[in-house]
Amino acid sequence: MDIERFIADCIAANEETDAQAAVNEVLARAVSTPGAVLAALGEPDKAGLNVLLSSPTLTIFSATWTPQMNLMPHNHRMWANIGIYTGREDNIFWKRTSQGIKASGANALFVKDTVMLPEDAVHSVTNPLQRFTGGIHIYGGDFFDTRRSQWNPETLEEEPSDGAKIREVFQRENERLGLHKKA
Known part of the structure; x- marks a missing residue:
């Protein structure tokens, strides 16, 4: 996998x-050869976000999840595409109701799978495996400079979120596992 070519292809596709x-x-073409993605990005060894592109119209990063890592319900406020190149990612989808959010579905993503999430999607993520998971995440906007929401995993109360808060979650996960590398 040629990372620069992949990014250029995503930028061109984003103009369609x-x-x-x-x-x-x-994205589907890229993750259809997971060995090539692993060779280009490396085998995951910590939770983290390896940013490949960050612009006002497109954000691309590799997200790596530690074994059994969980991320609380959150939204993106822009479309998102996720493709798995190693491990597995389980998603619970949530719907807003007059009483808050309620679980409304689920999807397990395996190696070579992709999913397209609409702009209004709310989901929580789990790596159910005893090994690391890696996925390429692509967003139709500036993921790191967009104010979003996350929901407390116990109370489901809505709280503010942004790229910095998500990075903190990944860093705490590394600390939990004794992986003191920067996320």
Whole structure:
């Protein structure tokens, strides 16, 4: 996998009429050869976000999850495509109701799988495995400079979130496992 070519292909696809679907095609091609992605990005050994591109119109990063890592319900406020190149990612989807959020579905992503999340999606993420998971995440906007929401995993109360708060979650996970590398 040529990372620079992948990024260029995603940027070009993001100019298409149905940008999310076009970008997902590029992502699906990439994760269809997971060994090539692993060779390009490396075997995951900590929780982290390896940012490949951050712009006002597109953010691309490799997210790596520690064994049995959980991320509370959260939204993105932009479309998102996720493709798994090692491990597994389980998603619970949530719907807003007059009483808050309620679980409304689930999806398990295995190696080579992709998913397209709409702009209004709320989901929580779990790596159910006893090994690391790696996925490429692509967002139709500036993921790190967008104010979003997350929900307390116990009370499901809505709280503010942004890229810095998500990075803190990954850092705490590394500390929990005694992996003191920067996330």
